[in-house]
Amino acid sequence: MITASRAVGALAATGAAALLLSGCVAKADLAEASFTVSSTADACTVSSTNAQSGTLTFDVQNEGEQVTEFYLLADDGLRIVGEVENIAPGASRTLTVTAQPGDYFTVCKPGMLGDGVGRAGFTVSGDRVEVxxxxxxxxxxxxxxxxxxxxxxxxxxxxxxxxxxxxxxxxxxxxxxxxxxxxxxxxxxxxxxxxxxxxxxxxxxxxxxxxxxxxxxxxxxxxxxxxxxxxxxxxxxxxxxxxxxxxxxxxxxxxxxxxxxxxxxxxxxxxxxxxxxxxxxxxxxxxxxxxxxxxxxxxxxxxxxxxxxxxxxxxxxxxxxxxxxxxxxxxxxxxxxxxxxxxxxxxxxxxxxxxxxxxxxxxxxxxxxxxxxxxxxxxxxxxxxxxxxxxxxxxxxxxxxxxxxxxxx
Structure with a gap:
């Protein structure tokens, strides 16, 4: 492995189910929202800090000089519920997740090491998406x-x-x-x-x-x-x-x-x-x-x-x-x-x-x-x-x- 931060997709994250992702949903029940993310050496700027439960898409643009990562973390700031990595300088990649209601954090990790930069709260409101x-x-x-x-x-x-x-x-x-x-x-x-x-x-x-x-x-x-x-x-x-x-x-x-x-x-x-x-x-x-x-x-x-x-x-x-x-x-x-x-x-x-x-x-x-x-x-x-x-x-x-x-x- 390269770093602990490479945990991707949270295939087995622990904790409250309300904070986790679910893909088994009917399209008609899903709200959809898109966000832009700018990752630099010292900032991780997301176009909004709140969304309705459903399918969320984050378009992450690396405007720094190091390879970077973007994370959506659970409310404890540790468990990873969505991540996209290996974004080269000048490049962009997309993270798509289905988010349940709850409190989250967004953060970028230039250099793919350490605790990251620009950690900020992100709130998902609305009803739980059912299977x-x-x-x-x-x-x-x-x-x-x-x-x-x-x-x-x-x-x-x-x-x-x-x-x-x-x-x-x-x-x-x-x-x-x-x-x-x-x-x-x-x-x-x-x-x-x-x-x-x-x-x-x-x-x-x-x-x-x-x-x-x-x-x-x-x-x-x-x-x-x-x-x-x-x-x-x-x-x-x-x-x-x-x-x-x-x-x-x-x-x-x-x-x-x-x-x-x-x-x-x-x-x-x-x-x-x-x-x-x-x-x-x-x-x-x-x-x-x-x-x-x-x-x-x-x-x-x-x-x-x-x-x-x-x-x-x-x-x-x-x-x-x-x-x-x-x-x-x-x-x-x-x-x-x-x-x-x-x-x-x-x-x-x-x-x-x-x-x-x-x-x-x-x-x-x-x-x-x-x-x-x-x-x-x-x-x-x-x-x-x-x-x-x-x-x-x-x-x-x-x-x-x-x-x-x-x-x-």
């Missing part, structure tokens, strides 16, 4: 299937992490190195769920450079990764400036046990959450929009971290994470595919374009290996091969960004 429409059963089934998928992945993640930690603590680094990318794949397929839970994803998946930047204790997968792939004396951290050995030393046996226990506990917390009533309530309230936004979120994970080689800085196993993110994204898309295709000729054309995008990306990725048989180190890819993958991600991201709007139309 309705001829396709409501199909939508409910999609939500149920996505919940089952998440539980299955986390259910496999827990024992895999336990085995991985056992090898790491025992000093069996060869086995732990083999298990590292395969274990992470379960997490990467459903990462937006953890990202919606405050500091859980940072504890599990923060890179060293991000933890240092935000003054946090560095734990989780990537802390263990650095022990398993001890950096060369002249290596630099992911920021490209800090010597990798500065203020750091390989963990002792006792420290390995501590880091391992923390990772197991954090993954168990994720397991407990996805088997809770809170998780089911969040899925039900977000409905089909949550699934659609999840497909977009996971592709953004690839674009912001994996394709740059910054995610797995020491092991260079980024292509495993890349493939798992794509698998999770495609899974989420598959659950709303028919709903999008049923939205007339435009919907059918969009689905065809997205299908082709996934196929081309998977074909290119397969040239470098697979999750089952292993991938080549990311550092083995030539500049041309990296550009090819980046271009295919961008080509898929454009139609995929229209998915939520199409499904809700």
């Amino acid at each position: 309705a429409g001829a396709d409501s059963e199909q939508k409910a089934e999609a939500v149920s299937l996505y919940g089952a998928f998440v539980k299955d992945q986390v259910g496999q993640l827990v024992p895999s992490v336990e085995a991985f930690v056992a090898a790491y603590v025992a000093g069996d680094d060869e086995t732990a190195r083999e298990m590292f990318p395969q274990t992470r794949a379960f997490y990467e397929r459903i990462e937006p769920v953890a990202e919606a839970l405050g500091d859980l994803d940072p504890r599990i998946d923060y890179r060293e450079v991000d933890a240092v930047a935000e003054g946090l204790d560095w734990t989780g997968f990537h802390r263990i990764e650095k022990d398993l792939w001890v950096p060369a004396k002249d290596a630099l951290n992911a920021d490209g400036e800090t010597p990798a050995w500065q203020d750091w030393a390989p963990s002792t046996t006792e420290e390995r046990a501590e880091f391992g226990d923390l990772l197991i506990a954090d993954v168990q917390e994720l397991y407990d959450y996805v088997h809770s009533d809170d998780f089911q309530a969040a899925l039900d309230d977000q409905g089909i929009a949550g699934i659609s936004n999840g497909a977009i979120a996971l592709l953004d994970e690839v674009a912001t971290g994996k394709i740059t080689g910054e995610e797995d800085w020491w092991s260079h196993t980024d292509l495993y994470d890349f493939a798992a993110n794509v698998e999770g994204s495609k899974m989420a898309f598959s659950l709303v595919r028919d709903l999008a295709a049923a939205k007339g000729d435009d919907g059918a054309a969009l689905v065809e374009q997205i299908d082709a995008g996934y196929a081309a990306l998977e074909e290119a990725l397969a040239q470098h290996g697979s999750l089952s048989d292993g991938f080549v180190p990311f550092t083995d890819l030539s500049d041309e091969q990296r550009r090819e993958l980046s271009d295919l991600i961008n080509a898929l991201a454009e139609p995929l960004s229209q998915l939520t709007t199409t499904v809700l139309s």
Whole structure:
């Protein structure tokens, strides 16, 4: 991951249902409103601070000099109920959400780090949008299937992490190195769920450079990764400036046990959450929009971290994470595919374009290996091969960004 702020779509945000998003609505019952957002180095200016419940569209223009993000947060200022990221200077992107009545916050994050700028209150008034429409059963089934998928992945993640930690603590680094990318794949397929839970994803998946930047204790997968792939004396951290050995030393046996226990506990917390009533309530309230936004979120994970080689800085196993993110994204898309295709000729054309995008990306990725048989180190890819993958991600991201709007139309 790049930052804790990459939590997108709030697939599993906790808290009062009245503040969450729901995609399972009849179009006739929905109010629609559009807003403009100007993101600069020190401001996040939204054209209005209130709206009626229904479909809200935020057209975010980056007028600053850094890549930025825009968030719609719940009333506690932590839980993410809508987000659009990776907006280049001079570019714009659109966030579409279905908002229930309640109090929210808007905020922009230039540089995609820290607490952001221009945080302001945003109020949604009116009546709660109820589930309705001829396709409501199909939508409910999609939500149920996505919940089952998440539980299955986390259910496999827990024992895999336990085995991985056992090898790491025992000093069996060869086995732990083999298990590292395969274990992470379960997490990467459903990462937006953890990202919606405050500091859980940072504890599990923060890179060293991000933890240092935000003054946090560095734990989780990537802390263990650095022990398993001890950096060369002249290596630099992911920021490209800090010597990798500065203020750091390989963990002792006792420290390995501590880091391992923390990772197991954090993954168990994720397991407990996805088997809770809170998780089911969040899925039900977000409905089909949550699934659609999840497909977009996971592709953004690839674009912001994996394709740059910054995610797995020491092991260079980024292509495993890349493939798992794509698998999770495609899974989420598959659950709303028919709903999008049923939205007339435009919907059918969009689905065809997205299908082709996934196929081309998977074909290119397969040239470098697979999750089952292993991938080549990311550092083995030539500049041309990296550009090819980046271009295919961008080509898929454009139609995929229209998915939520199409499904809700």
